Amino acid sequence: MSAPAQKPKSDRYEEILEAAAECFQKQGFSATSIDTVARHLGSTKGRVYHYFPSKMDLFNAVRDRAMEIAFDGIRPGYDTDADPIERLRLMSMGHARVMMLRHSYMQVLLDGLQMQRYGATTEFQRQAMARHLAERNAFETMFREVLTLGADQGVMTIGHMSITLQSYLITLNGPVFWYRPRSDGSADNVDAIAHDIVRYAMRGLGIDDNDNTSTISTGA
Amino acid sequence: MSAPAQKPKSDRYEEILEAAAECFQKQGFSATSIDTVARHLGSTKGRVYHYFPSKMDLFNAVRDRAMEIAFDGIRPGYDTDADPIERLRLMSMGHARVMMLRHSYMQVLLDGLQMQRYGATTEFQRQAMARHLAERNAFETMFREVLTLGADQGVMTIGHMSITLQSYLITLNGPVFWYRPRSDGSADNVDAIAHDIVRYAMRGLGIDDNDNTSTISTGA
DNA sequence: TTGACAACATACTCGGTAGTATGTTTGCGT
DNA sequence: ACGCAAACATACTACCGAGTATGTTGTCAA
Numbered sequence: 001m002s003a004p005a006q007k008p009k010s011d012r013y014e015e016i017l018e019a020a021a022e023c024f025q026k027q028g029f030s031a032t033s034i035d036t037v038a039r040h041l042g043s044t045k046g047r048v049y050h051y052f053p054s055k056m057d058l059f060n061a062v063r064d065r066a067m068e069i070a071f072d073g074i075r076p077g078y079d080t081d082a083d084p085i086e087r088l089r090l091m092s093m094g095h096a097r098v099m100m101l102r103h104s105y106m107q108v109l110l111d112g113l114q115m116q117r118y119g120a121t122t123e124f125q126r127q128a129m130a131r132h133l134a135e136r137n138a139f140e141t142m143f144r145e146v147l148t149l150g151a152d153q154g155v156m157t158i159g160h161m162s163i164t165l166q167s168y169l170i171t172l173n174g175p176v177f178w179y180r181p182r183s184d185g186s187a188d189n190v191d192a193i194a195h196d197i198v199r200y201a202m203r204g205l206g207i208d209d210n211d212n213t214s215t216i217s218t219g220a
Numbered sequence: 221m222s223a224p225a226q227k228p229k230s231d232r233y234e235e236i237l238e239a240a241a242e243c244f245q246k247q248g249f250s251a252t253s254i255d256t257v258a259r260h261l262g263s264t265k266g267r268v269y270h271y272f273p274s275k276m277d278l279f280n281a282v283r284d285r286a287m288e289i290a291f292d293g294i295r296p297g298y299d300t301d302a303d304p305i306e307r308l309r310l311m312s313m314g315h316a317r318v319m320m321l322r323h324s325y326m327q328v329l330l331d332g333l334q335m336q337r338y339g340a341t342t343e344f345q346r347q348a349m350a351r352h353l354a355e356r357n358a359f360e361t362m363f364r365e366v367l368t369l370g371a372d373q374g375v376m377t378i379g380h381m382s383i384t385l386q387s388y389l390i391t392l393n394g395p396v397f398w399y400r401p402r403s404d405g406s407a408d409n410v411d412a413i414a415h416d417i418v419r420y421a422m423r424g425l426g427i428d429d430n431d432n433t434s435t436i437s438t439g440a
Numbered sequence: 441t442t443g444a445c446a447a448c449a450t451a452c453t454c455g456g457t458a459g460t461a462t463g464t465t466t467g468c469g470t
Numbered sequence: 471a472c473g474c475a476a477a478c479a480t481a482c483t484a485c486c487g488a489g490t491a492t493g494t495t496g497t498c499a500a
Contacts, residue, residue, distance in 0.1 A: 266477085452489105456488100
């Protein structure tokens, strides 16, 4: 009999992951206790520890999931058969959208990068960190490729690649720091904001569309 | 008799502030213990608690100092009697430089903004947070003013002011996330990096100098 | 029916940490 | 010389939080 193997590990697993993402996002790693996550689930520690052997493993799982989400956001654009500018635009829009729509996961992702700070204690943890840095690098490389293509074709102005790439990415990541999800999950505004951000970011590369309008609705 | 009132509160105070900034930067607020700061000073908790009544007060002091440093970085440019573009360039260069040269304080500053997350527990703490947000707002307003001037004069292209401002500032703040201070405190490279960042950021506003060179020395 | 296991909840241990209470030294005014 | 207070260090308390050990309930197969 074929088990319902569609769910990655069962819905419970997903529930905990989601709750953990929100807690880590709101309070950071250190300030978040397993009890906090459990309370957020309306349960107790037992349930969390039944699925995750340690707090660090839980965090790593959230981080890994966040990385998947980030990749999923840019891959359609990356795989598009188009010129570098259009590919970059699609990738950037996808990323900016994800930054807002999956806000919790994305903030945890950025926190996780800074978490070299917490010092990789165990050997296993060092491996997890190394793997994560490799993924982060792969993510950046996808953008770097398209930027290099654009520079070679003379359609993008890039000074120092490393600095420009970092500046470009941090601009797309910007919403993580100031965007707060709407109570009504309206995606329209998200698209408008993403559009503005991508336009600004791409102008930094010397790419300028003539669409100077902004469709952001300033609520009340 | 006039006491040596030059030192803000005595050198000891400054030492602790500096050590705390480095610890908070490396490990974040929650993961940093008072004992950690004390060990970093080669002393014990007693010394820290002699100058700061609580961990939160210590953090607030670091945060306030960081805010001062940030203001000092942009004020010369802001006060310059020049056109908006030149003022913005000076402000931006000053800010980008500070982001690298005072790396610890600046990272704590950004962490502190996200610290609404930790929930303002006491009434006093809520006031400190409110005051800090007001200062942050004043800081942003200095940039907003110059951007508005530039837009009015038609020398800057700004879509949605709020989004553009946030994108512009986060670009300048970028180094906080990837810059690591050199062992030799060489400032030359810092200037070159800042120059590249500011060029990218200002291009996003439609301001383009024709200086397409990058003088960053890629070590080894 | 029963045994066995998954899916938790409950009750603990134990190390770390904020904050406090209490020494101890040093310098300085008188 | 003496008192005294600043500037710490030391010792302690109280609590919280990660991890563990054990109990409880439902389900399902034989």
